[in-house]
Ligand SMILES: *[C@@H]1O[C@H](CO)[C@@H](O)[C@H](O)[C@H]1NC(C)=O
């Protein structure tokens with residue numbers, strides 16, 4: 001009332017100018033931050049406020065005949081007897097590709113060495129490499145023959161390959177997921193746990209086995225554990241590897257799922273997921289998300305373990321090796337990491353009060369960063 005006219009005008013003018021500034025900054029940056037922020041806000045609100053995904057699997061339900069069309073590619077290579085031993089603690093599916101021979105060799109001689117685990121820890125694990133058909137060789141029959149010969153030799157030497165007749169491409173990863181659950185249903189129903197991992201993942205098998213032995217003693221069921229993504233939004237940018245068209249998935253948030261790099265389910269969950277795949281449309285090509293949809297259909301939810309990694313690589317330190325389960329992105333250093341991470345001095349590295357304090361400090365320094373580092377979360381420092 002007592003403000004004079006000039007001051008009001010000045011005030012309004014200032015407001016107007018600052019509004020314009022903010023608007024123009026927003027408009028310039030909108031393309032970069034806008035969609036990203038909006039989609040995350042939308043998906044988190046959906047995940048944490050509504051959190052009801054029941055309709056998703058209902059809308060993806062198809063008849064058993066239609067579902068079978070996705071998952072019943074014939075086997076080209078198979079080893080049905082891998083699980084003939086009735087005492088399998090862990091069946092470990094490695095998602096591989098025909099050309100990745102070197103990676104398979106590295107895995108066989110390190111964390112995938114079944115006899116090492118049997119001698120050292122007294123348990124039976126089975127490693128299976130799952131793959132489709134190399135997509136490039138179809139046109140070139142000479143190369144196709146060569147690769148086929150090499151693969152056949154590997155098959156005879158190691159007896160751990162399972163290959164189905166679908167093209168081994170990124171957009172066919174869900175076919176590998178179907179293969180894994182179908183093969184388990186056909187050949188290994190008695191396994192206590194089933195794990196799925198990429199072939200560039202490092203798994204600290206001794207740590208994992210001890211963890212699973214503990215769970216077995218507690219007779220744990222209904223288990224699905226890994227690095228959990230909650231309320232992740234579908235990517236709608238066409239240039240992204242993970243682009244998700246609206247007609248394939250129309251909702252603003254994916255159901256919770258574990259990163260496909262490495263996760264474990266108990267045998268009962270493996271059986272339930274297999275049942276779910278028998279009546280779902282498996283054209284959803286992001287395999288970890290598809291697993292989330294299957295899990296909703298059968299009422300299973302994922303649980304977080306801080307030492308399972310998603311995309312990230314572990315920091316290299318004995319305090320980490322003592323606890324780690326999986327680490328992602330190891331194409332060339334699997335042998336090195338296996339050597340240092342399973343060295344005798346690593347076990348009990350943090351024992352005693354001093355050791356505990358020292359390792360907590362080290363882990364805090366390595367993991368608790370103010371910026372995103374893409375390894376284990378800061379929580380892992382305190383376990
Ligand atoms: C697997 O481990 C066993 C027992 O520790 C060892 O003798 C064998 O050489 C290893 N195999 C490979 C391929 O490294």
Ligand SMILES: *[C@@H]1O[C@H](CO)[C@@H](O)[C@H](O)[C@H]1NC(C)=O
Nearest residue numbers: 165166167168169170171172
């Ligand atoms: C998946 O594999 C099938 C069978 O080989 C093939 O017809 C299809 O084109 C593949 N899809 C993609 C996206 O590669």
Ligand SMILES: *[C@@H]1O[C@H](CO)[C@@H](O)[C@H](O)[C@H]1NC(C)=O
Nearest residue numbers: 062066247248249281282283
């Ligand atoms: C499965 O979903 C895809 C993509 O949404 C769709 O094109 C296809 O027709 C569906 N298949 C069946 C059998 O419903």
